[in-house]
């Protein structure tokens with residue numbers, strides 16, 4: 331038994347130890363439909379969203395060939411399933427116009443991007459049918475993969491589920507100098523799950539069971555870049571895969587079917603200081619990781635599957651979410667025409683120190699569930715509060731380092747996301763020896779059941795109203811979100827170049 335299997339066994343034993351505390355979630359997770367044809371060598375070629383053309387980003391109900399032979403009702407940005415990929419360079423000014431052709435309000439949030447409040451997609455900025463919103467902001471962020479999705483109050487979950495999401499990729503010189511795999515060896519992988527109807531005419535979205543309320547909405551089919559049963563033909567070489575968990579609620583526990591190691595090179599806010607070798611990586615809704623995967627030792631004609639493993643659940647462990655399932659198959663079909671190597675080091679960055687923090691604040695994460703099994707009344711809270719649009723729940727002086735304690739007192743995991751900032755993990759369950767997945771710049775951090783994760787946070791350069799919320803979109807839409815106001819004078823907003831210099835956002 332290797333170490334990972336042993337940990338899973340421990341996790342399973344955790345269920346028994348905490349069974350009395352987990353009445354509703356113990357049987358959670360529909361068994362995942364296993365697309366066996368993936369294993370048989372068939373499937374659907376991985377699709378790639380088109381690059382954004384610079385024109386209006388129109389949110390609208392459309393029909394798309396999600397499956398090659400079927401028209402499916404989805405809501406899209408720019409008529410693209412998934413949304414068009416936006417590529418920008420650090421220091422540029424990004425300008426775009428969002429046009430709402432849905433029958434309900436919407437607004438775009440640029441997840442992970444440091445932007446002025448007016449550009450952030452706060453739900454109070456949502457615009458109605460046939461209205462538009464103009465965005466313009468300098469690109470301050472480090473090179474990395476960010477993303478954009480809707481953020482209207484109560485409707486984020488359904489709009490994202492219907493298909494509104496796209497990638498926002500920032501490039502910079504520090505990244506370019508590393509010579510990482512590029513071109514056809516630089517592949518985005520957007521992971522999502524859906525419940526599908528037999529007719530495939532639309533995706534089902536019905537929040538019905540206790541588990542739907544407590545765990546969030548879990549699908550019974552997985553999609554990568556919107557592709558069902560996906561496979562990708564690869565060469566015998568090194569690949570950079572950029573992973574986004576764009577699912578509403580599902581946490582993926584990724585490994586390869588041959589347990590091969592791979593290297594994590596980047597997290598939410600871009601490149602790490604060096605590559606970290608792992609063979610299992612969990613990714614929760616809203617998070618991004620970039621990994622290097624080497625196929626150079628594989629024989630042409632062979633395949634390896636990226637899968638999501640089953641987990642045991644229990645206190646301090648990932649929750650059970652059904653059986654293991656395949657995510658995407660890689661078919662090794664040819665020799666590589668270009669050779670890439672794994673860098674020894676990546677891009678250094680300022681490491682925050684706990685002793686420099688000027689205050690701490692608590693975010694108590696809780697779920698209220700009352701009533702009988704099968705008919706629970708469920709609420710999701712931060713510090714006992716549900717979101718109110720016009721209530722400001724805290725003020726944070728600009729440019730002061732704080733320690734935020736995310737204390738999960740509930741039986742569900744919460745991927746906690748802050749707007750307007752990239753933060754760093756201080757410790758998880760008191761352990762400052764961080765796993766690779768907790769290193770680097772983060773904007774979304776998974777807080778497991780009954781666990782405390784502490785992060786170091788400093789807002790700069792923009793004052794204004796921002797949000798902290800759970801990125802389990804059902805939890806968020808049920809109100810697990812607070813407003814806070816960053817106070818003080820804006821710093822360094824004369825120009826993007828000046829801001830980058832002052833912030834040392836390497």
Ligand SMILES: [Cu+2]
Pocket residue numbers: 710742743744745800801802805806810
């Ligand atoms: Cu949550």
